[in-house]
Amino acid sequence: MTAGWRVGASLAARLISLAGALLVSALLATAQAAQAAPVAITDDRGVTVRLPAPPQRIVSLLPSLTETVCALGRCDRLVGVDRYSNHPASVRGLPTVGGGLDPQIETIVALRPDVVLAAVSARGIERLESLGLRVVALEPRTTAQARAALLALGGLLDAPRADRVWQAVEDGVAAAAAAQPSRVPPLRVYVEASAGGFAAGPSSFMGELMARLGWVNVVDAALGPFPRLNPEAVVRADPDLILIAERDAAGLAQRPGWAGMRAVREGHVCTFTPAQGDILVRPGPRMAEAAALMARCAAVRGTR
């Protein structure tokens, strides 16, 4: 009798849990149906990619796009990233799928992404598309392009209030600029963006931030975004302040003629760590942090 009652009770419990599960799955289905509106995005190649619903599985092959996806609150949809994506910390645990130059096609396909985000210059885009994957190629190089990429991805990922996410970034940059004491004449700055003497020109993303902070870039705009300057051109320009990666700063005084340069002699040099360098050179949602880093540098080392 008791045994029979127990069987009955466990059956009832099972039925209840089954009903519960059905209810939950029904609710989930409604939620998904609400989400399952078709989305479209036109990428930097001019290709319009249409998806039946916002992508749930995303592979990103460019660090700035990885950061943008996360800034939009969709970090949990990333299922794989390139080996250079290292921010936010949660993406470091994801499978790595090679880099822009050597994407691992097979690994990417095995992750079954709904969409692959890649730089326009990445290799293998055509290969991925020929295998039936949807590829969105975005390569922000300027502030305007970073904004456009964020808003476009906001639409693709059905992320709420992408415009506010961007506004927060803009506000951060504006705050960093406002906190700068106004200088007459303005601060003249040389920024070495990457090893090998590649400077940040005015048309680069870093150059735009410099202008926002009211700095004068000693690099001629005609030379392009990341020109390689003759060391003697920097000596002649005699900048008030130099920004350079930590690992390249050690040899600064050994460069021909640089030991006598005012900025080097008087210590008006800011160095940035590799992690700070990532913030400075990626045109993405951490732009406000980049502006703050640069402003802090000017406040500490930029006194004349």
Add this chain to the structure above:
Amino acid sequence: MSAGSRPVVLAVALVALAVVGGWLGVGVGSTGWAWPGAAAADAVAAQIAWDIRLPRTAVAWLAGALLGLAGAVAQGLFRNPLADPFLLGSASGAALGVALALVGAGGASMALDGWSRLGLTGAAFAGALAGVGLTLALARGVQHTLRLLLAGVIVGVVLGAARELVTLADPAVLQAMQGFMLGSTALSGWPAVVVMAAALGLSGLTALGLGRVLDGLALGEATARSLGLPLGAARLALVGALALATGAAVAQTGLIAFVGLAAPHLVRAIAPARHASLVLLSALMGGALLLAADLAARALIAPQELPVGVLTALLGGGYLLWLMHRRGVLGGGS
């Protein structure tokens, strides 16, 4: 085993190697070893096996075969055991051709459809022809081995510098070329297989048909002429086959060194034969070598992978050193 049957045995062995390697190639990849037959159960696994691993395995074999063929033709044509697509300026010419084509495409990087793939092969072919032509002109013919090799080195360096200059002008092309210099089969699909198979067929038939000319040339220019062989036209056709084979391999997989040099050497060491057989065996040998290297490149640091060009440069360099050392010892003893 009689000397006459050796080439046949070698050919059978190399074909068997290609089949086994192809079968392994479908199984080896980022997810480790998987039995190829088991793939059919799952759509993605099947796609990985048949649309990614199988074509890239075929491309590895074809690129090796093209380079082996080019090496055998070059060594016969120039009567020089060190002739190699990379030492005659044809590979650097092909790479320059690709760089120019990329700049012409507006730095549209490697996002290429089937037609531009064919265009790249054409550009690489033209570049390879120009490279060999320049080397021959500088060396004033093929008679002087040393002069030929020096001219090849010079052309290689100068064309390499020109390529650097072209690619530095445009950051997008620079990036595309950087990837290109690391020879790799990772991005190749079925269209590449078709282009390369066609090039292999064309250049292979040319070389096979002119095997007698290569045999004649091996006896010396004068002897070949006295045999009544059509040297002028045949040479032109052979240089064309050489350039086509090199160009097709370089355009589809980038720079993969030493396969063209090592394959004919290995064939001659194992089974000396007349040139028609040598060319065929060198193609089979090159295919087997590069297929094996590609498998190793995929398996060594899985789930990541090495660019196969880096691996062949290491292995090929080692082989060349060993060859040099052995020759040195022999030379010292005699």
